[in-house]
Amino acid sequence: MKKAKQAAKNTSSPEKRPELIDFSERLRVVIEHLKIEKKNFAQAGGITAQSLSGYLAAIREPGASSLAGWIHTYNLDINWLLTGQGEMIRSPSPSSVQVEPLPEKVRIMREYVSMMKELHATDEDIKKGLNAYMGVSENKDKSTYGNTEPPSSSGPSRIHEGQGEFGKKDY
Template identity: 30%
Template sequence: MDSAKGTFSSDAFAARLREIRKATGRTGAEIAMHGSITKQTFSGYLHTGRLPSAGVLANWVFRLGINANWLLTGEGPMLLDEARLGEDPVVQRVALLVRSLRDSGAMDAEVLRGVQDMLEDDLARLERDASDSDLAVLSAQD
């Protein structure tokens, strides 16, 4: 049931959101609430190609136990249990960043901004990589 594994596109992302809804038995409104967004915004992710901010992604990871790697790429298990949480590469990077920021005396708002910036950079890189691979396929077809 791993939809669009290893692919980043708005369609693949929307398919993974639908899988979350089905696997967890939650409504779109419930998933939206856990992302701190409206159900209309969530619907936009499913139907219009809109993509969520890093903050929304982080909320789903932390509040619903969604595997961030799976959510972004389709790789790995959809849901994390406590034993596996530390194995997720995105969670590991977030934990390292949080630890580093805390050690330097950062306040909650600074830590959250740092995590958001890191996730936004990761998302931008994935989108850029997806665009580059699309261009390579088009060039090969010419």
């Protein structure tokens, strides 16, 4: 009987760490919000389901690599995860948007203009196509921005152009 009591003492569960209780609750909220299985959440953090159970029970805390895995995989806000401040899910950052390099866009636009001129398209059709490529709206009823003709000049404007000759007429 004495041995059974001694064995029970040695296998008692670790105590919760008060400083981890809020963090463990936030982890639980994330898993519920994402509607994912705990084993999948553990995998994203590069840990076992058993380790995750320790985090959820506020017994242990995850390392930086686990936090980074969750933040990257589920777009979580690290500030919210660690402190509870801010939003749980990060807004997409401008740096996460893929943008074509400017020289590539200029090359594509030049090819488009050249092709459209070969097809005898009107300048208005070419302008509409370029505006569509650049994501500029053509709806003149909603805005007056850009609806006036630019002042006439003696030649092409090179104000915003680099060393290339984008404004040069080559036709």
